Amino acid sequence: MSSSDVRRGARPSVMPKRSSSGWSLLGSEISVLFRRRRTCAMLAAVALIPILLAVAVRLSSEALAPGEGPPFLDRVTQNGLFVGFTAMVVAIPLFLPLTIGVVAGDTIAGEAGLGTLRYLLVAPAGRVRLLLVKYAGAALFCLVATLTLTVSGAIIGAVLFPVGPVTLLSGDTISVSESLARSLLVASYVTVSLLGLSMIGLFISTLTDVPVGAMAATIVVSVVAQILDVIPQLSWLHPWLFSHYWLGFADLLRQPLDLGSFGQNAILQLCYLAIFGALAYSRFVTKDILS
Amino acid sequence: MSRKSLKWLPAVVVPAVVVAAVIAVPLAAGAAVDLPDKTAEQVLLLVNDSTVSTFSGTVAQSTDLGLPSLDLGAGMSGAMPKGTSDSGAGMSSADAVSTAIELLSGSHEFRVYVGGESQSRVQIKDRMAERDVVHNGSDVWLYDSSTNAATHLSIPADLLATAQSKAAELDSKLPADLSTPAQVAERFLENLDPSTTVSVGTDTRVAGRSVYQLVLTPKTTDTLVASVSIAVDSETGLPLQVTVEAQGQNAPALMVGFTAIDFAAPNADLFDFVPPATAAVTEQALPTRPDGADSATDSHPGDHSPAAVDSPVVTGTGWSSIVEVPATAVPAELGDNPMLEQLTETVAGGRALTTSLLTVFLAADGRVFAGAVPLAQLQAAAE
Missing domain, CATH: 2.50.20.10 (Lipoprotein localisation LolA/LolB/LppX)
Known part of the structure; x- marks a missing residue:
């Protein structure tokens, strides 16, 4: 109840002007999304992943043998900048999709569940704009979540461990500033990787008025895709799964820089955007909005 | 009603277009090529x-190659990091065999x-x-x-x-x-x-x-x-x-x-490769004899002295030729390699590794036969 009041309170000036400007709707959507306690809690949890990793490694007296544990974990003690990479590998299969599922699943179904959806749709042609705004909010969350992970990893790594030139997978060494640039590149790669799942979440969210159902379904879709990705009998399907290139950011840590998988991943995610965007559009514009 | 069904059009058309593009692009890339004829x-x-x-x-x-359980082997090497057993000790011959099998699968x-x-x-x-x-x-x-x-x-x-x-x-x-x-x-x-x-x-x-x-x-x-x-x-x-x-x-x-x-x-x-400062660097001497490649780093030297090695014998010609390695030339570790044990199966007269392209027959007396031929021919050659 109280949260729905807060939501209405957050948009008072927007409602009358919405037909003239979609930007103010976008602004209010973003401010509502990022001021929500749930979003802040998820971002804090994302930031905690590298912190937990780094603290655990720092407190442990036992040195890891090379190749033991998650990738790069054995390098962390020598160079704090590896914390962010390890955290990304750890977070991408489950935790990041989980947060995306919560945000994207909530987009339409959340408004419908609270009964605020019909107020948002007073204006004609408002539905397409609302979908776009909701998707933009979810996509922005992907970017903010991965950047949070990267930045908190870099900070905790620099605080707890020595920082120096970074050794790439190829054995070549790059400077600290170049490694920070590569970290940002990895963050953008992961952001792009999650865009397809966000659109799937948006589509599922248009199917139901129960936000929890949409969130759970989105998370289930991401888990199922990753399970399919390890079944060898389905190898023909693997390149078409939206999760197939999720760990492909290793290519950004090779020398010379290999942007091939970045491009392939982007094209794949675009295909998912197109398909599920069209499905979400058709479903949403034909939907009977009762609440 | 028709307006409503029209709005469902994108949901049908867009996936169809994407699927068509996914199919058509590789087809276009593999389109027939006509080069000037050459002998x-x-x-x-x-x-x-x-x-x-x-x-x-x-x-x-x-x-x-129709080999069984090679993924299992790859998974095993992932579960038991090599670094724990022989980090920086260079490549042992058993390691080399595993790497070769892994790369071939x-x-x-x-x-x-x-x-x-x-x-x-x-x-x-x-x-x-x-x-x-x-x-x-x-x-x-x-x-x-x-x-x-x-x-x-x-x-x-x-x-x-x-x-x-x-x-x-x-x-x-x-x-x-x-x-x-x-x-x-x-x-x-x-x-x-x-x-x-x-x-x-x-x-x-x-x-x-x-x-x-x-x-x-x-x-x-x-x-x-x-x-x-x-x-x-x-x-x-x-x-x-x-x-x-x-x-x-x-x-x-x-x-x-x-x-x-x-x-x-x-x-x-x-x-210009410079090893990372944190890496374990091994200087490896260049082998002096081609067959003694691993003896410098091997953990059990003296299994066979290089001088006693007999060279392999090739019988047959062309595609159906068979290589026979005498028992004295076969490294003793070969038999102990667990990966090899997994890959081979017991057949009459020894163990055999059969793939769709190459057959290796480890005769019970230690000789090794190999060739791009069916197993029966290797067994016949062993007799």
């Missing part, structure tokens, strides 16, 4: 005249950089890891990112010089009728003729370049090899792909080829 000899000449000395590219390799992607005759770099792309081999002049570096271990080999200059002078000596000893590449190609085809049909297959595309396909088909039916085709770049004459087909199998047994290639010289920095 097998002309294609061989094209390869011989190739002047490509620098390039960089991506190579994909896939194998379908499944599919891998490589990046290859060649900057002239004495500079090259190969990167094996693993999941979240990479293995590098860097050759620059007299230095060879091996680096494995999963264990963060580097191995350095230096090739003595005099060895290079002897190799070069020997090659020159061989050149001068060649019969006079082999002085031109055309004659070499002719002689090569003549030598192949009794055992192999050489033809030029349909032109196609590899790594976005039009290629001639040189197809070698064994004349005998005693071999497991159905055909070997070599894709030769129509412009530069560089072989871009090798495909080996096995008898009675639809998928190629072995396929190695470029998926992308660029003939510009790679950045010279790539070949």
